[in-house]
Amino acid sequence: METTHLQTDAAFTPAERDAVYKCIFNRRDVRGQFLPDPIPNEVLVRILRAAHSAPSVGFMQPWDFIVISDAAVKQKVRDAFQAAHTEAAEMFDDDRQQTYRKLKLEGILEAPVGICVTCDRSRNGPVVIGRTHQPEMDLYSAVCAVQNLWLAARAENIGVGWVSIVRPYDLRNALGIPATIHPIAYLCVGYVSNFFQKPELETAGWLPRTPLGDVLWCDQWHGRAGSEPLLEHLGR
Amino acid sequence: METTHLQTDAAFTPAERDAVYKCIFNRRDVRGQFLPDPIPNEVLVRILRAAHSAPSVGFMQPWDFIVISDAAVKQKVRDAFQAAHTEAAEMFDDDRQQTYRKLKLEGILEAPVGICVTCDRSRNGPVVIGRTHQPEMDLYSAVCAVQNLWLAARAENIGVGWVSIVRPYDLRNALGIPATIHPIAYLCVGYVSNFFQKPELETAGWLPRTPLGDVLWCDQWHGRAGSEPLLEHLGR
Numbered sequence: 001m002e003t004t005h006l007q008t009d010a011a012f013t014p015a016e017r018d019a020v021y022k023c024i025f026n027r028r029d030v031r032g033q034f035l036p037d038p039i040p041n042e043v044l045v046r047i048l049r050a051a052h053s054a055p056s057v058g059f060m061q062p063w064d065f066i067v068i069s070d071a072a073v074k075q076k077v078r079d080a081f082q083a084a085h086t087e088a089a090e091m092f093d094d095d096r097q098q099t100y101r102k103l104k105l106e107g108i109l110e111a112p113v114g115i116c117v118t119c120d121r122s123r124n125g126p127v128v129i130g131r132t133h134q135p136e137m138d139l140y141s142a143v144c145a146v147q148n149l150w151l152a153a154r155a156e157n158i159g160v161g162w163v164s165i166v167r168p169y170d171l172r173n174a175l176g177i178p179a180t181i182h183p184i185a186y187l188c189v190g191y192v193s194n195f196f197q198k199p200e201l202e203t204a205g206w207l208p209r210t211p212l213g214d215v216l217w218c219d220q221w222h223g224r225a226g227s228e229p230l231l232e233h234l235g236r
Numbered sequence: 237m238e239t240t241h242l243q244t245d246a247a248f249t250p251a252e253r254d255a256v257y258k259c260i261f262n263r264r265d266v267r268g269q270f271l272p273d274p275i276p277n278e279v280l281v282r283i284l285r286a287a288h289s290a291p292s293v294g295f296m297q298p299w300d301f302i303v304i305s306d307a308a309v310k311q312k313v314r315d316a317f318q319a320a321h322t323e324a325a326e327m328f329d330d331d332r333q334q335t336y337r338k339l340k341l342e343g344i345l346e347a348p349v350g351i352c353v354t355c356d357r358s359r360n361g362p363v364v365i366g367r368t369h370q371p372e373m374d375l376y377s378a379v380c381a382v383q384n385l386w387l388a389a390r391a392e393n394i395g396v397g398w399v400s401i402v403r404p405y406d407l408r409n410a411l412g413i414p415a416t417i418h419p420i421a422y423l424c425v426g427y428v429s430n431f432f433q434k435p436e437l438e439t440a441g442w443l444p445r446t447p448l449g450d451v452l453w454c455d456q457w458h459g460r461a462g463s464e465p466l467l468e469h470l471g472r
Contacts, residue, residue: 019255020391155256201295
């Protein structure tokens with residue numbers, strides 16, 4: 001390819017690199033700290049453009065983005081959450097159920113904006129480069145768009161919470177999504193009073209953070225040969 | 237919660253925000269520009285830590301990371317790619333097949349390191365917060381880890397290429413992954429001679445970039461009411 005196709009001035013300085021890590025490490029799943037402040041359209045477009053710049057299998061870009069600001073629509077999504085939430089609570093044993101019921105798990109009504117990211121599995125025809133042997137790659141592409149959006153929002157000092165306690169059928173109904181389209185994520189989006197230092201489920205004692213060394217292997221599943229130099233750096 | 241749980245000094249400056257966007261917009265799927273330069277272990281640990289900081293449903297952290305540097309293991313993965321690639325090529329009609337065969341789609345042997353990200357769907361027990369009504373959420377969490385790793389690598393001026401042209405069964409065999417564990421991504425990772433400005437499939441004329449306005453809706457699927465102020469910002 002010609003050199004005009006190459007990125008120029010795109011090397012990262014240490015300061016730029018650190019900003020990216022700051023974003024990755026300070027991103028949180030936000031449920032309860034949303035402020036009513038509106039998100040300016042130019043900011044909303046920036047984070048949507050970040051989502052749209054996600055990698056996609058065979059460049060199929062299978063996503064759509066529905067931006068929800070209508071209170072009646074949000075209420076339908078909130079009702080759908082409530083139905084699923086009640087059902088989910090029953091699945092935990094007594095002790096955990098007590099804790100579960102105390103957790104704040106969504107900010108659908110409080111967040112000024114909801115964004116639903118979907119996946120159209122038929123986009124650009126039946127044969128997609130890179131999807132033949134892993135048909136779920138299109139869904140994964142849409143998830144990459146979610147993560148891009150989440151990080152861009154954090155860099156805009158905007159919080160995002162992913163609501164997955166909802167039946168896809170109910171979410172489709174609330175948003176008029178056809179049965180052929182897969183809802184991937186319903187995201188609550190808005191400025192926040194603060195971000196927590198740690199994931200709320202970690203702070204609440206629900207589950208601890210797994211040490212990275214417990215899930216890091218060399219050359220083979222559960223392989224440890226040759227891993228010492230790498231593991232040595234984990235403490236730092 | 238107590239205020240000690242709150243992030244301090246974690247607001248993003250415009251320069252930090254711009255660094256995050258630079259990362260998101262300049263990330264590429266790299267197939268052919270890998271250099272043999274080794275990745276220092278401290279850098280490798282940083283990008284793995286970024287992956288490990290991804291959001292996960294119910295904080296289940298379902299991922300493992302296998303770091304591959306052994307040439308014989310890489311060769312097995314390359315063989316698995318080749319088998320799938322040959323099969324996939326047959327699926328395109330004549331014209332597309334010509335183009336397809338010319339595309340460079342992986343850098344498994346050239347990249348100094350491979351990283352396989354997996355998902356253990358049974359981790360932390362059968363009931364996971366947020367997965368009851370959307371059982372695929374654990375797979376999506378592992379995909380978020382992939383995207384974090386990809387962006388962190390870009391901020392380290394390191395290229396990443398996701399190889400999905402491989403049968404999961406073959407990838408499991410090459411890496412000794414049990415049948416109960418889902419391989420999510422095999423990533424080729426290394427310093428590169430350059431990054432392309434655009435996705436290679438876009439430059440090759442395989443598919444065009446979809447205009448963001450074509451996939452952006454308000455309040456309902458394909459809803460346009462109230463979308464003018466948002467769409468107005470897209471041209472800028």
